[in-house]
Amino acid sequence: MLRATTWTAILLLAGLFQAATAATTAFPNPRKTTTRTTTQPVVSDEKRYHPAEVTQPRVLEQVDKRYTDGNFEYKYVLSNGVSRHEKSYWTPAGDSRALARKGYYSHPLPNGKYLTVFYTSDMNGFHEDS
Numbered sequence: 001m002l003r004a005t006t007w008t009a010i011l012l013l014a015g016l017f018q019a020a021t022a023a024t025t026a027f028p029n030p031r032k033t034t035t036r037t038t039t040q041p042v043v044s045d046e047k048r049y050h051p052a053e054v055t056q057p058r059v060l061e062q063v064d065k066r067y068t069d070g071n072f073e074y075k076y077v078l079s080n081g082v083s084r085h086e087k088s089y090w091t092p093a094g095d096s097r098a099l100a101r102k103g104y105y106s107h108p109l110p111n112g113k114y115l116t117v118f119y120t121s122d123m124n125g126f127h128e129d130s
Contacts, residue, residue: 070099081108098123
């Protein structure tokens with residue numbers, strides 16, 4: 001006997017098949033389109049917005065340390081100004097210990113300043129440091 005989840009999957013697939021079949025029979029003769037090529041350049045005064053440079057940023061600094069007790073530390077700095085640093089540490093959590101993290105990430109803004117967020121992630125969740 002098939003389980004309810006199997007029947008649900010079968011009904012879902014049958015519905016998708018029916019919808020696909022209906023879509024192809026609803027428009028039996030699609031409109032033909034033609035394209036023209038030209039050797040004339042397209043001239044436009046419109047400037048296109050691009051949020052970032054297209055070039056790949058280079059890694060200027062990178063640190064990746066991993067320890068046998070589970071602690072770690074990593075850091076990177078990219079040529080476009082993006083950086084991140086995070087370090088873990090063990091903290092008491094009742095009768096046991098929990099691995100917590102402290103760090104920051106930073107991104108350059110168009111006005112030349114940086115958006116930097118300092119944070120802690122521990123047994124109380126992820127929270128921004130002030």
